[in-house]
Amino acid sequence: MATGGMDEASNMKVVLKHYVSGSPQETDMHLTAGTIKLKVPKDSNSIILKNLYLSCDPSMIFKMMKLERQLTDPYVLGSPITGYGVAKVLDSAHPGFAKDDLVWGITGWEEYSLISDPKNFFKIQHTDVPLSYYAGILGMPGITANIGFYELCAPKKGDYVFVSAAACGAVGQLVGQFAKLHGCHVVGSAGSPEKVNILKSKFGFDEAFNYKDEPNFDATLKRHCPEGIDIYFDNVGGKMLDAVLLNLRPHARIAVCGMISQYNREQPDGIQNLSSIVSKEARMQGYLATNYYHLYPKYLEMILPLIKESKVVYVEDVDTIFWMETGST
Amino acid sequence: MATGGMDEASNMKVVLKHYVSGSPQETDMHLTAGTIKLKVPKDSNSIILKNLYLSCDPSMIFKMMKLERQLTDPYVLGSPITGYGVAKVLDSAHPGFAKDDLVWGITGWEEYSLISDPKNFFKIQHTDVPLSYYAGILGMPGITANIGFYELCAPKKGDYVFVSAAACGAVGQLVGQFAKLHGCHVVGSAGSPEKVNILKSKFGFDEAFNYKDEPNFDATLKRHCPEGIDIYFDNVGGKMLDAVLLNLRPHARIAVCGMISQYNREQPDGIQNLSSIVSKEARMQGYLATNYYHLYPKYLEMILPLIKESKVVYVEDVDTIFWMETGST
Numbered sequence: 020m021a022t023g024g025m026d027e028a029s030n031m032k033v034v035l036k037h038y039v040s041g042s043p044q045e046t047d048m049h050l051t052a053g054t055i056k057l058k059v060p061k062d063s064n065s066i067i068l069k070n071l072y073l074s075c076d077p078s079m080i081f082k083m084m085k086l087e088r089q090l091t092d093p094y095v096l097g098s099p100i101t102g103y104g105v106a107k108v109l110d111s112a113h114p115g116f117a118k119d120d121l122v123w124g125i126t127g128w129e130e131y132s133l134i135s136d137p138k139n140f141f142k143i144q145h146t147d148v149p150l151s152y153y154a155g156i157l158g159m160p161g162i163t164a165n166i167g168f169y170e171l172c173a174p175k176k177g178d179y180v181f182v183s184a185a186a187c188g189a190v191g192q193l194v195g196q197f198a199k200l201h202g203c204h205v206v207g208s209a210g211s212p213e214k215v216n217i218l219k220s221k222f223g224f225d226e227a228f229n230y231k232d233e234p235n236f237d238a239t240l241k242r243h244c245p246e247g248i249d250i251y252f253d254n255v256g257g258k259m260l261d262a263v264l265l266n267l268r269p270h271a272r273i274a275v276c277g278m279i280s281q282y283n284r285e286q287p288d289g290i291q292n293l294s295s296i297v298s299k300e301a302r303m304q305g306y307l308a309t310n311y312y313h314l315y316p317k318y319l320e321m322i323l324p325l326i327k328e329s330k331v332v333y334v335e336d337v338d339t340i341f342w343m344e345t346g347s348t
Numbered sequence: 349m350a351t352g353g354m355d356e357a358s359n360m361k362v363v364l365k366h367y368v369s370g371s372p373q374e375t376d377m378h379l380t381a382g383t384i385k386l387k388v389p390k391d392s393n394s395i396i397l398k399n400l401y402l403s404c405d406p407s408m409i410f411k412m413m414k415l416e417r418q419l420t421d422p423y424v425l426g427s428p429i430t431g432y433g434v435a436k437v438l439d440s441a442h443p444g445f446a447k448d449d450l451v452w453g454i455t456g457w458e459e460y461s462l463i464s465d466p467k468n469f470f471k472i473q474h475t476d477v478p479l480s481y482y483a484g485i486l487g488m489p490g491i492t493a494n495i496g497f498y499e500l501c502a503p504k505k506g507d508y509v510f511v512s513a514a515a516c517g518a519v520g521q522l523v524g525q526f527a528k529l530h531g532c533h534v535v536g537s538a539g540s541p542e543k544v545n546i547l548k549s550k551f552g553f554d555e556a557f558n559y560k561d562e563p564n565f566d567a568t569l570k571r572h573c574p575e576g577i578d579i580y581f582d583n584v585g586g587k588m589l590d591a592v593l594l595n596l597r598p599h600a601r602i603a604v605c606g607m608i609s610q611y612n613r614e615q616p617d618g619i620q621n622l623s624s625i626v627s628k629e630a631r632m633q634g635y636l637a638t639n640y641y642h643l644y645p646k647y648l649e650m651i652l653p654l655i656k657e658s659k660v661v662y663v664e665d666v667d668t669i670f671w672m673e674t675g676s677t
Contacts, residue, residue: 256622256623260622275625276626277626278626287621287622289617289618290618290619290620291616291617291618292616293585293589293607293616293622294585294616295634296604296633296634297604297605297606297607297635297636298634298636299634300634301633301634302631302633302634303625303632303633304625304630304631305628305631306626306629307627307629310629
């Protein structure tokens with residue numbers, strides 16, 4: 020595509036056409052071409068990024084919808100959607116970043132992004148691991164798993180741990196592996212026989228089941244977690260949470276980082292068994308990983324050796340957007 | 349009534365006729381006469397009590413019902429129902445108790461009770477306060493209020509506190525007063541204009557409303573708690589909890605000691621707004637006061653001076669059962 024000047028480059032973007040209801044479809048978005056100056060504006064604090072990996076996270080659906088009670092600012096129609104990504108700094112007016120730095124943080128779904136305030140970006144210091152890991156195990160999802168399990172669930176050796184959506188993304192697979200390393204008994208749910216197989220064969224879960232085959236989650240949990248559940252790492256909410264509440268052990272801990280099953284519902288499922296938290300003296304804690312970034316250095320110190328020694332494995336599902344096939348700047 | 353021997357006394361009992369569904373009625377119980385030996389059996393650890401005050405607590409309803417999932421042993425039909433009470437020891441084979449000791453603990457709804465294992469009874473040391481207080485502010489309900497508010501909700505000065513069923517029993521009225529003493533802003537709900545008036549005029553709540561007049565609890569809370577809610581002391585569960593979830597402030601704490609509104613339901617209300625605990629990073633903690641009795645001495649140390657200096661007031665609703673009018677043994 021023709022560009023307007025020496026420093027100007029063409030810039031393909033993924034743009035939301037309209038706000039969605041229900042599950043988003045590819046047709047709700049389109050690719051548009053734009054241009055971008057690859058030099059930072061003078062007297063700014065900004066950086067210019069070449070985006071290398073973009074993570075598709077469940078919480079993005081909130082920004083694709085316009086709700087009566089909007090939890091977060093929706094995407095601006097016509098502008099590129101945003102999410103966590105790994106990128107290379109092409110130019111910087113910010114004292115904390117220099118040309119060629121590798122970074123991760125919230126960027127645009129486009130080839131290049133101008134970030135006017137990069138204060139929430141992290142500089143990538145360790146490059147002896149796949150760079151894409153900084154959109155997953157070494158990024159926000161990794162911190163989510165770490166904080167939820169270690170800081171909020173106070174795990175003890177021998178605890179019975181259940182993880183929903185365990186193979187669906189970065190978080191669940193990590194929580195299960197952390198729990199196994201901690202000496203817990205771990206059961207996971209996933210949405211296909213292949214994922215169930217991966218949970219057991221690759222991530223070392225003790226038990227796993229395909230929730231799509233299970234008509235009665237309470238009976239399923241009684242079968243797979245006959246001793247009950249000390250720790251529930253809740254990714255999904257809804258009917259699975261309601262069944263878990265019937266199978267808690269005394270002093271159970273439930274960490275809730277999201278309720279995927281409820282995100283695209285006009286009318287959420289009603290949770291009927293909440294009074295179990297009284298009789299079981301259970302604790303339920305919601306959290307946002309972004310408020311725990313001060314613990315990121317401590318997490319890196321723990322997780323990097325585990326990755327290098329293959330004590331934790333990480334499975335990614337990577338697609339290539341056509342513009343990314345054309346090589347680097 | 350004729351008695352069988354020198355040490356035998358007549359003993360009126362309140363007995364459950366049949367298990368109830370829905371709200372219990374007076375006709376579900378009856379008074380029966382029995383006899384009791386007022387001497388402890390030899391080679392036992394037991395004590396004989398003359399019951400002085402019996403507390404009618406919401407959780408007793410669980411024992412009056414036979415449920416598919418029974419949380420606690422139901423009452424034995426034909427035997428006296430049981431609950432917290434204040435009593436005088438008439439005879440003791442237990443080294444921890446002597447004749448004429450005053451005690452509180454779980455006893456029978458009858459004139460005299462034989463307690464074969466009194467390990468969960470507390471000896472009453474301070475008698476310069478009304479004795480009946482040991483069935484309320486100085487007993488299990490007092491500990492419930494104290495633990496839920498101070499230990500589990502980690503209150504800070506200036507926190508916005510909402511208490512449901514605030515005038516319904518011992519617990520709510522105390523939580524509200526503790527919160528005011530702690531420098532919090534306190535709103536309470538109750539079920540009649542008289543109770544609403546007591547909350548404000550007697551217990552010093554900043555705001556109070558009659559929930560029976562409110563068709564939309566979310567709108568009610570937005571009106572009475574326009575800043576949102578930092579601490580919710582949940583006595584009721586159900587629709588009120590669901591509305592509170594829409595009005596949480598970041599890092600809100602919810603202590604749940606019971607869910608009265610759900611106790612006599614075949615089908616509990618479905619809670620739809622639970623995903624708020626993620627976006628607000630809220631914590632919900634269920635608990636049973638009985639597991640915090642080790643903190644009772646600390647609580648007494650705090651509450652006794654507050655009662656004597658009238659910094660905390662306590663309103664009781666006392667009825668007299670006819671046998672109690674006949675004086676003491």
